[in-house]
Amino acid sequence: MDRESAFSFKLSKSPPFMLRMFLLLVVMMFGVYIGFLCLKQTTVQIESTNRSIVNEGAVTRCDILSSSSNETIFVHFPQPKTYSRGECACTPVQFVVILSMQRSGSGWFETLLNSHPNISSHGEIFSVKQRTSNISSILMTLDRVYSLEWNNSAAKNECVSAVGFKWMLNQAIMVYHRQIANYFNWKGVSVILLFRRNLLRKLVSVLANAYDKEMKQLNGTHKSHVHTKEEAEVLANFKPTLNTTSLIPNLSQVERIMVDSLQHFKSTRHIILYYEDIVNNPRALYNVQEFLKVPVRSLLSRQVKIHTRPLSEQIENWADVSTTLRGTQLSQWHKT
Numbered sequence: 001m002d003r004e005s006a007f008s009f010k011l012s013k014s015p016p017f018m019l020r021m022f023l024l025l026v027v028m029m030f031g032v033y034i035g036f037l038c039l040k041q042t043t044v045q046i047e048s049t050n051r052s053i054v055n056e057g058a059v060t061r062c063d064i065l066s067s068s069s070n071e072t073i074f075v076h077f078p079q080p081k082t083y084s085r086g087e088c089a090c091t092p093v094q095f096v097v098i099l100s101m102q103r104s105g106s107g108w109f110e111t112l113l114n115s116h117p118n119i120s121s122h123g124e125i126f127s128v129k130q131r132t133s134n135i136s137s138i139l140m141t142l143d144r145v146y147s148l149e150w151n152n153s154a155a156k157n158e159c160v161s162a163v164g165f166k167w168m169l170n171q172a173i174m175v176y177h178r179q180i181a182n183y184f185n186w187k188g189v190s191v192i193l194l195f196r197r198n199l200l201r202k203l204v205s206v207l208a209n210a211y212d213k214e215m216k217q218l219n220g221t222h223k224s225h226v227h228t229k230e231e232a233e234v235l236a237n238f239k240p241t242l243n244t245t246s247l248i249p250n251l252s253q254v255e256r257i258m259v260d261s262l263q264h265f266k267s268t269r270h271i272i273l274y275y276e277d278i279v280n281n282p283r284a285l286y287n288v289q290e291f292l293k294v295p296v297r298s299l300l301s302r303q304v305k306i307h308t309r310p311l312s313e314q315i316e317n318w319a320d321v322s323t324t325l326r327g328t329q330l331s332q333w334h335k336t
Contacts, residue, residue, distance in 0.1 A: 062090035073188040074269060080148045088159040094292050095146045095189040096121075096164035099173065099261060101254070103205035104196040105275035106166045107225050111301040112278075112285065118161035118294045120154050125165045132172035135179050142183060162292040164189075169261055177264040184268045190291065191270035195258050198276065199251045200321075200330070204314055205307060207240035225303050232306045241316040244324040251330055 062077045076093045078085075085091070098121065100106035110121045122145060126132050131141045144150055145165060167173055173180055184191060196202045209224055216222045217234055226232050262272070271291045278284045289296045312318045325331045 062092070074190060076146070076188065078146065078148045082149060083158075085148075085158045091159055091161060092293075093148070093160060094162040094294070095187060096162050096192060096292060097184070097189055098164065098166040098192045098194055099169060099265065100166060100194040101169050101196075101202070101257070103202050103209060104194060105278065106168075106194055108301055108303045108305075109194055109273075109275075109278060110166055111303055112299040113162075113288075114154050115300045116289070116294060116297050118156065118159065119292065120156045120160045120163045122150050122152055122154050122163075122165040124168060124171075125150070126167055126171040126173075135176045138172065138176060138180065139183060142187070146187060146189070161294045169257055174257070174260065174264070177261075181265055181267060184265070189268070191265050191268045192273060192288065192291075193262065193265065193270055194273045194275065196275040199254050200311060200325075201307065202254070203242070203251070204240060204311065207242075208235060208238050208307070211238050211240070226306065227302045227304055229304055232304045232308075235306050236309070236314070239314055239316040242321050244317070244320050247321065247324055248328060248330065 074094060076095060077090060078093055079089075098106055098110065100109075110123065113119045113121045125141065125145070126138075131137050146163065148160065148163060150165075183189070212218075212224075212235055213222050217238075218226075218231055223231065223235070226235065271288065273284065273288070285299050286296050289299075307314055312322075315321055
C-alpha cells in the first residue's frame with residue numbers, strides 16, 4: 001500500500017508529456033496577449049501625442065480639418081514678412097502656376113483669372129533672365145511668389161485664395177524640370193498646362209508679334225495684346241510669309257515640347273487646358289475655378305482677339321503652305 005501511495009505521488013510530480021505541452025502553450029499565448037496589450041497602449045499614446053500636436057498647431061496655423069488627408073498638402077496659410085494678412089490670415093491659399101508657350105492665349109487667360117476677386121496671377125515673371133540663371137535663383141523666386149511677397153498690379157495680398165504666375169516653357173523650366181517638379185510636389189503647387197491645338201495659328205501670331213516689335217505699328221508702341229477692335233485690325237493686317245521648307249519640322253518640334261512638358265509634370269496635381277476649349281466652352285473656366293478651389297464667378301477680359309479671319313486670309317503664301325501641309329496630320333488646320 002505504501003508502495004502504491006509512493007508511486008501515485010511520483011506520477012503527480014511528473015505530469016504526462018501532453019499536459020506539459022498544453023501548459024507551455026497556455027504560457028506562450030498569455031505572453032503574446034500581454035505583448036499585444038503593451039504594443040496597443042504604446043500606439044494609442046503615440047496617436048494621442050500626434051493628435052494633440054495637430055490640435056495645438058490648428059490654433060496657430062488655422063484649421064485644415066475640412067480638407068481630406070490627400071489634399072492638405074495643397075492647403076496653405078502663408079505668413080508674409082512684410083505685412084499682415086489680418087482677418088484673412090486663416091483664408092487658405094492655393095499655389096498655382098500656368099505652364100504655356102508664347103502666343104497660346106496665356107496672356108488672355110491670365111486676365112480672365114485676375115478678374116476673379118480671389119485670384120492673383122503675377123504674369124511672366126521669368127521673362128527676366130537673371131531669375132533663370134540657375135536653379136537656386138529659380139527656387140528663390142518661387143518662394144517669394146508663394147510667400148505672398150511678390151507685389152505688382154495683380155496682387156490681392158491679404159485675402160487672396162489662389163496665387164501664382166505664368167511660366168513659358170522656353171524659360172529654363174524644361175532645363176530644370178526634375179527639380180521644379182519636385183518643388184511643385186513638395187510645396188503643393190497646382191499646375192495648369194495651357195496649350196493651343198492649332199499650331200499654325202500660333203505660328204502666325206508669333207510672327208505677327210515679332211513684326212510689331214520691330215515696326216511698332218500702334219503710334220510707335222509695340223503691343224502684344226490690344227483692347228480695341230481698331231488696334232486689333234491694324235495688327236492683323238500683317239500677313240507673314242511662312243518658310244514651307246522648315247514649316248513641318250518646326251510645328252513638329254512644338255508638338256514634341258508640349259508632349260515632353262506633359263511627361264515632365266504628370267506627377268503633379270495638374271489640369272490640361274486648350275485655348276480653343278476656353279473660347280468655345282464656357283464650362284472650361286468653371287472647371288478651372290473648381291480646380292483652384294475658389295468661388296465660381298463669371299470671368300471677364302478686356303483683351304480683343306487680333307487674328308479672327310481664316311488662315312487663307314492671314315498667310316501671304318497660303319497656297320504654298322496648303323500644299324505643304326496636304327496629306328499630313330497638320331492638314332486639319334486648313335479650314336480653321
